[in-house]
Amino acid sequence: MSRQWMIRAAAMLLLVTVTPAAPPAAAVAGARAAALPYQDPSLPVATRVSDLMGRMSPDDKLGQMTQAERGSVSAGDITAHRLGAVLSGGGSAPSPNTPASWADMYDRFQNAALATPLGIPLLYGVDAVHGHNNVVGATIFPHNLGLGATRDPALVQRIGRAVAEEVSGTGVDWNFAPCLCVARDDRWGRTYESFGETPELPSAMATIVTGLQGATLNGPASVLATAKHYLGDGGTAGGVDQGDTRLSEQDLRAIHLPPFKAAVERGVGSVMISYSSWNGAKLHGHQYLISTLLKGELGFTGFVVSDWNGIDQIDGAPGASAHDVRTAINAGVDLVMAPTGWRQFIDLLRAEVQAGRVTQARVDDAVRRILTKKFELGLFERPLTDRAYTATVGSAEHRALARQAVARSQVVLKNAAGVLPLARTGNKIFVAGRSADDIGMQSGGWTISWQGSPGNITPGTTILQGIRNTAGAGTTVTYSRSGSGIDSSYRVAIAVVGETPYAEGQGDRPGGLGLDAADLDTIATLRASGVPVVVVLVSGRPLDVAAHLPGWHALVAAWLPGTEGQGVADVLFGAVQPTGKLPVTWMSGAAQQPINAGDGKTPLFPYGFGLTYDPPQDDTTPP
Known part of the structure; x- marks a missing residue:
């Protein structure tokens, strides 16, 4: 979701001051428990929804269709305007940014919602796209492209469960994930959010929906999942x-629809609409794709949410207009993310309903879908943070799972003369590169801040630390970021290089996909020593390396592994055998973009390629 303005807004980085409702809403809810049919958990959800809707005012209903950003809303706003949802944009966190602070913030917001006359709880959404990545100390898993390289849907489901536990421990009940796009052009800055370039791979990885939501939505640590971005955002020109x-x-359905169909079949609770267009028509206003195809043909019974100010783009003019609002709602958008302009959205929608341009039936359908998920999540019975899960944030168990995922995601692309795996004992290893000892670099975008950043931004194990941890008796490990100081006495040099963190928009690279000058200089310094060079590429997509590859003894695609760099070292030393396979086709030159399996172009490495150590393979020729 676009967050261009948020890094300029100090309010986004501060805890919103929220005064708890008086009397405490939880106590009020308990005092009147089951006093009305909608408050009776023994009744069917549909019965409870119908009873509640019969008691709602027009303002109650419009509020349920509205989502505001935490930095632009107060407790009083939530209560007065009956807001149905709040979110944290990328990097928008309480201060201090700790799990307990998040839980406290959530509970204060939730108490404000429960203080409304009908006591309807709110949904709180975050982009926990590779772990609970807005929270300092959370476990940061590999971005989706790395998980696609594992080819392991069961592992991805376990990751979804771990993320759900960490998210639940901060109170949050709604995750804007998974991204089920099919990335067809590596120049796209969101390529790393895709599990892969073929529809089969993201479809298989839709298991993460089950991991996030659990067997049932009202189970322990159940978090509402969001399939995004519907439809075709990975295929833009x-x-x-x-x-x-x-x-x-026909091609849209064949390439981009299957992962969403898989998510719907798994009961995904929400679907987020893409900013992109299909043949010139904005998806946020596309009634055929949203209502006819998604809700009708696929039978999606959850609710549809817009992206960040996404409806504003429908008419091509800045800001939200009456035309934007009625077009989006009539197309089938149920809940609108209007981060700062939520008041205006409510006013515009009210006017459109009063004028008959949005029917009451359409409003009621949207509200029914939203309320159904709130009841199914058990929010009416358990609205506040389950603090039993707070200690799971960044837990040893979750970090061990992430380490396993990192190792499984490594793709060995070249291994001349069997330079890998590295000997643990009696070795002399030189490590260099910008990404070798930097948690921020190896985690990429959507980590603590929206675009991500280099540096020691959250606890974890860097790739260099992993190498040092694994080196055994008689092995020395020397590190120099630039490569200076290497000489011919070393047995191997490891260059950990790649991309500086980025997210959507800023990550688009239409002008080329090569390594930057600093990385190339580092590798050149290592090569000049005569020592065999192993390049570990930390990136959110394939990079243009064909011209340089002949001078490298080995190449490992590490993707964006997250906080557990030990998993990279596990494969470099052979503690874990490499099993990762390319989730995308690796270009032989940037001019080939877009390049995908089956398009007749000759790649450097084909989709699905990946070497193993046993038996050793010492060239780059695919089997």
Whole structure:
């Protein structure tokens, strides 16, 4: 979701001051428990929804269709305007940014919602796209592209469960994940959010929905999942973010729809609409794709949410307009993310309903879908943070799972003369590169801040630390970021290089996909020593390395592994055998973009390629 303004707003980085409702809403809810049919958990959800809707005012209903950003809303606003949802944008966190602070913030917001006459709890949404990545200290898992390389849907489901526990421990009950896009052009800055370039791979990884939501939505640590971004955002012309996907309906259905169908079959609770267009028509206003195809043909019974100010783009003019609002709602959008302009959205929607341009039936359908998920989540019975899960944030168990995922995601692309695996004992290893000892670099975008950043931004194990941890008796490990100081006495040099963190928009690279000058200089310094060079590439997509590859003894695609860099070292030393397979086709040059399996272009490495150590393979020729 676009967050261009949030890094400028100090309010986004401060805890919103929220005064608990008086009397405490939880006590009020308990005192009147089961006093009315909608408050009776023994009744069917549909019965409870119908009873509640019969008691709701027009303002209650419009509020349920509205989501505000935490930095632009107060407790009084939530109560007065009956707001149904709040979110944290990327990097928008309480201060201090700790799990307990998040839980306290959530409970204060939730108490404000429960203080309304009908006591309808709110949903709180975050982009926990590779772990609970807005929270300092959370376990940061590999971004989706790395998980796609594991080819392990069961592992991905376990990751979803771990993320749900950490998210639940901070009170949050709604995750804007998974991204089920099919990335068809590596120039796109969201490529790393995709599990892979073929529809089969993201479809298989839809198991993460089950991990997040659990067997039932009202189970322990159940978090509402969101399939995004519907539909075709990975297929835009030129890989331009929020661009235009120019395909026939047959190709759109064949390439981009299957992962969403898989998510719907798994009962995904919400679907987020893409900023992009299909053959020039904005998805946020596309009634055929939202209502006819998603809700009708696929039978999606959850609710549809817009992206951040996504409806504002429908008419092509800045800001939200009456045309934007009625077009989006009539197309089938149920809940609108209007982060700062939520008051205006409510006013516009009210006017459209009063004028008959949005029917009451459409409003009631949207509210029914939203309330159904709130009841199914058990929010009416358990609205506040389950503090039993707070200690799971960054737990040893979850970090061990992330380490396993990192190791399984490594793809060995070249291994000349069997330079890998490295000997643990009696070795002399030189490590260099910008990404070798930097948690921020190896985690990428959507980590603590929206775009991510280099540096020691959250606890974890860097790749260098992992190498040092694994080195055994008689092995020395020397590190120099630039490579200076290496000489011919070393047995191997490891260059850990790649991309500086980025997220959507800023991550688009239409002008080329090569390594930057600093990385190339580091590798050149290592090569000049005559020592065999192993390149570990930390990146959110394949990079243009074909011209340099002949001078490297080995190449490992590490993707964006997150906080557990030990998993990279596990594969470098052979503690874990490499099993990762390319989730995307690796170009032989940037001019080949877009390049995908089956398009007739000759790649450097094909989709699905990946070497193993046993038996050793010492060239780059696919089997």
